[in-house]
Amino acid sequence: MSDDPVFDVAVVGAGAAGLAAALALARDGLRVALVGRHAPVADGRTVALLDGSVRLLTALGAWEAVAPAAAPLAELHLIDDTGSLFRPPPARFVAAEIGLDAFGWNVESARLVEALRACARACPGLSLIERDGAGGHVPGETAADLPLEGGGTLAARLIVAADGARSPLREAAGLPVRRWNYPQAALTTILSHACLHRDVSTEFHTRRGPFTLVPLPGGRRSSLVWVTGEGEAARLAALDDATLARAVERQAQAMLGRMAIDGPRGMVPMRGLLASPPVGPRLALIGEAAHVFPPIGAQGLNLGLRDAAALRDTVVEAVRAGRDPGSAAALSGFARGRGLDARLRTGAVDALNRSLLSGLLPVDALRGAGLLALSTIAPLRRAVMREGILPRLGTPSLMRA
Template sequence: MTERPDSDILIVGGGLAGLPLALACAQGGLTVTVVDALDPATATDAKFDGRVSAIAFASCRMFDRLGVTQHLKGQMQPINDIMVSDGRVREGASPFFLHFDHKEIGDEPLGNLIENRHIRIALQKTVEAEPRIRLIAPQSVKHVDYGSQVTATLANGDKVTARLCFAADGRSSPTREAAGIKTIGWDYGQTGIVCTVEHELPHEGVAQEYFLPGGPFAILPMVGNRSSLVWTEKTADARAILALDDAAFAEEMQARFGDYLGACTPVGPRWSYPLTLQLARDYVRPRLALVGDAAHGIHPIAGQGLNLGLRDVAAAAEVIVDAARLGLDIGSLDVLERYQRWRRFDNVALSLLMDGLNRLFSNDIGPVRLARDLGLGIVQQIGPARRFFMRHAGGVVGDLPRLLKGEAV
């Protein structure tokens, strides 16, 4: 007879998908063990990750329900407006643009910009207060056996058993690879440069998505008179820009940033990230499911990557908690395939949409530029289309899990 497992659920990876999943499952009455290879102190260090994330308002409702928001006070910058435009470096923007104003669809902002490290700090604090969650870190998983239950052997020789394993260990997911789940995708030949800029004038919560021939140049408002740049260039050009001294880097940045926020100064380190598309062929195996970047990695052109992962989390938790309440085997393929059916179409569709937008805007072909500029102008004049795009970006289109409605899992 199989011994009772240590926990109902094992989550490999304690990052921006793994910890919300642990909280959601625990609040649904399940016990959870999280194993993460990274030291929690390293993950929250200011030098580890300079990115910010645009948390859609549906995802914000989920953070509220999970108890995470209470630890983010003072770190959330509301997104009131989004301006989308097209142009060339040192020539300025096209007269055609697209303006998303949150007031068109309600009182809630379109989302909140939060530094990734502050999200991690808030998640860790919330997890520490949840008695149903055990966090083992820093520690890596050496091997996982899937039988009548999950048995994971850690690098230190300890074993962890569970009824179900979630892989939340990133794009290069060793858990996914060891299970033989293949991926498809491609390299964009682009690199994202990330840095923080201090500016003279207030941003008023307006995010800018400025499309240039090398790729999108996003100006994302942060708390205070600061913005985060997500600056996409062809990889060779990005390497040259990153190699510039501070003065030359600031000059190149200003040529794209413009002067609408007054004098601007890059502060702190610069980070860079290769941009790729990656989709797992399958999300589930018996007693195994993929969530977040382990299942999909998309172009950051609209800042939807983390929100896709959080939608995975909300759907997976709902499926598993509902199954447990019915007395079903939460690790069975029948149960897990419901999660896969729920999430795969949305993930693939949005991934390919972001791919198409990047290809459409990251070029300088005359007729294509004219067509996309006219497209921006036309959508700007069509209120229902504009509001649909805002609701989609806010994460409230489609079959929503309970957590994304602000309800208990």
């Protein structure tokens, strides 16, 4: 174990959360290594980047490259299509009501990762290591050793696991994890359509899960996230493009006119995961290594980016105060704050999804009453919109207005 580690922080995992964490730390003069394969996958999946995430990407210098390929989400419409006796009228949320041009921006995931990669390649103090971590890390008194694929080790005062839902670092460290599954899957693809979306994201609540159309640039393209039963999702995925497009038109009640499939398809399992706590000896978990969400409510990656920004604040504060950034004391505040944020978001997404699947009249009544209250009580609606975009408590510095 090296007494003078080469790096202050080693981030393992080169997805969006890992790239953002490495950039946020390196821009403050820390010695940072980013370990992982730097190859985005063009699978047609998109991400709705909420306002706080856009602020972070702007601070990291990545937003300028992302913005031309992103579409604003100026309005969100929720439509109850469950057939419930307590069906509320459609709910409409407008970003301008809380002083924003848009709640967020929708962009293809591959474009986001490529923009962050370009920033990482140009960032002084950030070393890109095109290898995977080989198993777990070995924590010591002043640093941790990270074995690398193909041989050799890397020493850093803190190891950051951004290595995905099956995180080898988390598993090797033996951190406790709660896992759960839903009897659903999400079909994703990109659509072209005859009518303009007018920067409106529309979410239909059905008995099998949410069916969501999210704007893409150009006015006549949208991304689709269709959550439904596992068997039905498999059946839809097997359809030819023309037949699938007609099925989407029907489910969307023809609101965007005639549709065509305009990108690759994906299938996302509906599952959840929560690591508690999201830290271990000289180890911090971020992104899907710490929490996995079903693709509902645009929470997954936005929460991972908040992890990255919050970790930056924790590490920089420790280093400036002359403290060890990998110590249990330094990571305790990060663990509390990120654990609370993840639990709150997990609970909200889980409650919404299970309420749709329930079919019980009292549950339908509560959900309908909630949507009706949001539609008619302006102060409540504004408070919920603000909290949905970025929690007021513990907002990382790079995400603040």
